[in-house]
Amino acid sequence: MTAPHVPKVAGIEPALPAPTHTTDPRVAHTSADAAVRAPSGTSSDGASGTLPDTPQGAAALPSGASPEASAIDQLTAIQDRLAGWISDLSTLHDLLEQLARTRTLKDALHELLRAGASLVGARRGMVVLAPADGLGPETTVGLGLGHAEIGHIETIPRRALSYARILDGLPEPGADGEDASEIAEPDIPGEKDLDPRLREVAARLGYAASYAVPLTADPIGRTGAAVWLYDEPAEPTERQRHLVGLYRAHAAEHLARLLELHRTRQANRTLREELLPRRLPRIPGVRLAARHSTGPRGGGDWYDALPLPDGALGLAIGSVTGSGPSAVAAMGRLRASLRAYAVMEGEDPVAVLSDLELLMRLTEPARSATALFAFTEPPPGAPGGPPAPPMPDGITDPFARKVVLAGAGHCPPLILGDLRTEYVETSLSAPLGMLGCWEAPSVEIEPASGETLLLYSDGLLHRTGEPMDRAFARLHAAAAGVPRASRHDPEAVADHIVRAMLPRGLEDESSEEDVVLLVAYFEE
Secondary structure (H helix, E strand, O other): OOOOOOOOEOOEOOOOOOOOOOOOHHHHHHHHHHHHHOOOOOOOOOOOOOOOOOOOOOOOOOOOOOHHHHHHHHHHHHHHHHHHHHHHHHHHHHHHHHHHOOOOHHHHHHHHHHHHHHHHOOOEEEEEEOOOOOOOOOEEEEEOOOHHHHHHHHOOOHHHOHHHHHHHOOEOOOOOOOEOOOEEEOOOOOOOOOOHHHHHHHHHHOOOEEEEEEEEEOOOEEEEEEEEEEOOOOOOOHHHHHHHHHHHHHHHHHHHHHHHHHHHHHHHHHHHHHHOOOOOOOEOOEEEEEEEEOOOOOEEEEEEEEEEHHHEEEEEEEEEEEEOHHHHHHHHHHHHHHHHHHHHHOOOHHHHHHHHHHHHHHHOOOOOEEEEEEEEOOOOOOOOOOOOOOOHHHOOOOOOOOEEEEEEOOOOOEEEOOOOEEEOOOOOOOOEOOOOOOOOOOEEEOOOOOOEEEEEOHHHHHOOOOOHHHHHHHHHHHHHOOOHHHOOOHHHHHHHHHHHHOOOOOOOOOOOOOEEEEEEEEOO
16 A cells, blocks of 8 residues: 655645555655654745644654554654645635625725634734825724724823834834834733733723734835734734734735725825815705715716806706726816806806817817706796796795706706606707717706706616616606605705615715716705
8 A cells, every 4th residue: 555645735845755565664764754854944924835833743753663653653644734734725715815805995904803813713803004104094993892992992002002012113022122023912911011001991891812913015014003802811822823924914915905096096086076066056945965976986977056147056967988087087177168158158058068069079089978957047036037927816936947958968857846756858869079069959847846856977877786777767766755854855855865776875885886966956
């Protein structure tokens, strides 16, 4: 019978013992014993793939044991050792695979905490994100710790906190000028040299030991630190430390990539928000509300509400093709141009969009855009507005007004009231930039007092994940389902529409779609 084959693990070619049926028993003994005594090549950074605390094989041959039996025992020890390596590598593979599935910085921090806790045998922990370059973001995420408990921990003097010493680059107690790479506090209640406040907080929160490690990755350097808390006095074994070291080396690189992505998204979001209205105008007889969210890559959806002469109001919404900073910049140019055209000839929405079409063909020939512009006339009886119509018993409706709108490939508005919920039938038209010359007839509507006009981008429909016909039906049902008590508050209407259409909320980073919702309520 030949010796079982020892597999190659993680690029390591193990020493193979001689077959047990060799003709010279002394050769079998010598080969097997040499294989067991071969150095393992373990390094502090885990590059060799070997792990500490693994079985090292049998010692000297027991008295009276035959060489063949001893060789089999040694081979069994090697196989057990390899089985331990394979088990550890499989565990690391599974944990890193779960980490790689995370797409947001927050999710990655939670997964890092959970995986680290399982590797070191802890139940609770926290990770502090504080990039060394000072560009942020700075945040703290807990595992099994609420905001109040994290707040208690943060009352401990900074020099007494293990993770804070790591973040500040302070030397570990007893070390001479060397930055702390990992700090274990195996017995907080029994260690008299620790800060009294640390022991007090630990007793209050019910933990008796901690283990803290840094998170470091190029090019940022130190991005944060993680600390895990034990309920009883304990500390991780050498094997557990080695596994955590391997895991966090990969995890820190993943966090650094997500950190850069997060910063890019935040920069795009800030730029886009600066190009959108900071506040909505106050127009007599109309109350406005808006909701918007930018996709992870930054898109070109936009909205506007601008007061016009004589108490009129212009409402606009649109979308520019593409994503990223170039689309955001094009959106800003398009919105600024529409504002200028609206001031000059806003009472004719067709003329406004026609001018915008010509400008796009001349300055943005590679882009197309959808847009919808609505001109709301001044209320009857107001200066510059139509005369107020007579009402029964001499009562007038001072806030009744006419809305003239034109759309270029954009989604139709929705009218919501106590007696109706219906889409406005706008004329079919191609988006701006798609035709040699754009022109489509305008549409007139007369919202009654107490009714609401909803303008929205197609991202609101796309984020549902449903076909467009179902998404339109879902929006209609959401509008019809607004509680009567909330229909006179545009903010409440906007919130209800968002909740009904987007159960995961506006800030859903798993979706690439921008969302814009503009609500205009005509007061009674």
